[in-house]
Amino acid sequence: MSTSFYVTTAIAYPNGEPHIGHAYEMIATDAIARWARLEGRPTFFLTGTDEHGIKMVQTAAAQGLPVRELADRNSARFRELAGLLGLSNDDFIRTTEQRHYDSVQEIWRRMLKSGDIYEGAYEGWYSVRDEAYFDEAELTEGEGGKKFAPSGAEVTWVREPSFFFRLSAYADRLLAHYEAHPEFIAPDERRNEIVSFVKGGLRDLSISRTTFDWGIPVPDAPGHVMYVWVDALTNYITATGFPDEDAARYKAFWPANLHVIGKDIIRFHTVYWPAFLMSANLPLPRRVFAHGFLTSEGKKMSKSLGNVVDPLTELDSYGTDPVRWYCLREISFGQDGDWGREKFINRNNADLANNFGNLAQRSLAMIQKNFAGVLPVATPTEADKAIIGVAVKAIAAMNTAMQTQLIHEATAELVGLLNAANLYFADQAPWGLKEDLPRMGTILHTTADVVRRAAIAAQPFVPTAAAKMLDLLAVPPTERALSDALRPQGLVAGTVLPQPEPVFRKFDLKASAAP
């Protein structure tokens, strides 16, 4: 089996500025991609923006802008965010690019060839905010007879000529696929939700619109543009070079290993998308992982409450690594979570500054002071061997957790290891061994090697700080892979270490800016 790894985020609508929920998804997916690279897997990581659809048209009209200008402006914001988060994406796709038009139109032709597209007329409820159709039974009624989708967005009655996709014909094949590949939908509760939805029966899906033209034209059908979800989902395959099935990226990376998305768009990814691919006779992605939603200080983020967290402000105040760490450690991946300043500061101070930072700083400073910055020789006792064993075991457990995207378990393992290493350091009390330098040297060498292993394993989560720590340990870039964290051989005695400096910062809640 190929070891290559292809992972994607959802592509966001650039109808507004990115918020912390978007940043969260990017950070989590980046950690997953970086972990795969740490394992030595050839990795392709994609993110981007979803630029067509009525929502974009309406937002542009409200702002008095040409829709392309809105898309250009806000897509650039998402790209900028990716840069500030230290994202390691290999590509950034925009659905307004020519390569994507070619790919979507080819998918359409293939679905047509399979006999799954037919012409008709759509009449029913549509939610612009969700860019989705709803049955009457799914709606709730509000004041003045207004109707609302489950997301709370208002729906409008739509009546227009439309092409349909024969989704109803795919229920059995989808159910068979879920059964044969239980790992396809994660977490499990989401899988159960989708299985019962599909068991309830599927209706054919309206897949073209005629009342606006901001979309990808349907081949040979003037006046029709594609439904934005047919367009959007296809981005994942476009970026591999499709429809050129000889493209090196396509060959190496399709089907995708993992689509990371939010829980609100799981139906599109686990029902529509696999059905489209089945119809087009293309291989299906191996897994879709739905993460939860972030609230802000315990409340749903909304423009009217004025509590939308701007990731750029947070990054500006605190730097990338603390923001990443909070997202990856505080929130159970797959569950809802909250962005809260006090919790954020506590996490940073406890895990990064105190636990990780102090261990590194104290051991490296002692090497500088007592051994002139030259890594001393180790003659390990049982206690020293034991702590190295703890490190290897914890990092192996991190690897196991990351195979199924249990990111919060991986980060918890890392903290467990750092706790154990701090205890070891306190127990061995090297500062009291001025009369026994060989023993002091062994303890410092051992601690530095635990820090080395932990820093290697920390790279996917806090890449900047981990790299700095590995520099302080003079670890060459060629020795920063997962296998180097797990190998029996440690640091090399006699290595000259640079002057240590703190890698993490502590924040003060009182001094920190109000949201």
Ligand code: MSP
């Ligand atoms: N354009 C579609 C996705 C198409 S993918 C082929 C879309 N865009 S979005 O901008 O509304 O959302 C982008 C991603 O951000 C989605 O995965 C969504 O679930 C996620 N989030 C949006 N708000 C969020 C939070 N408050 N918290 C966490 N994630 C959130 O849907």
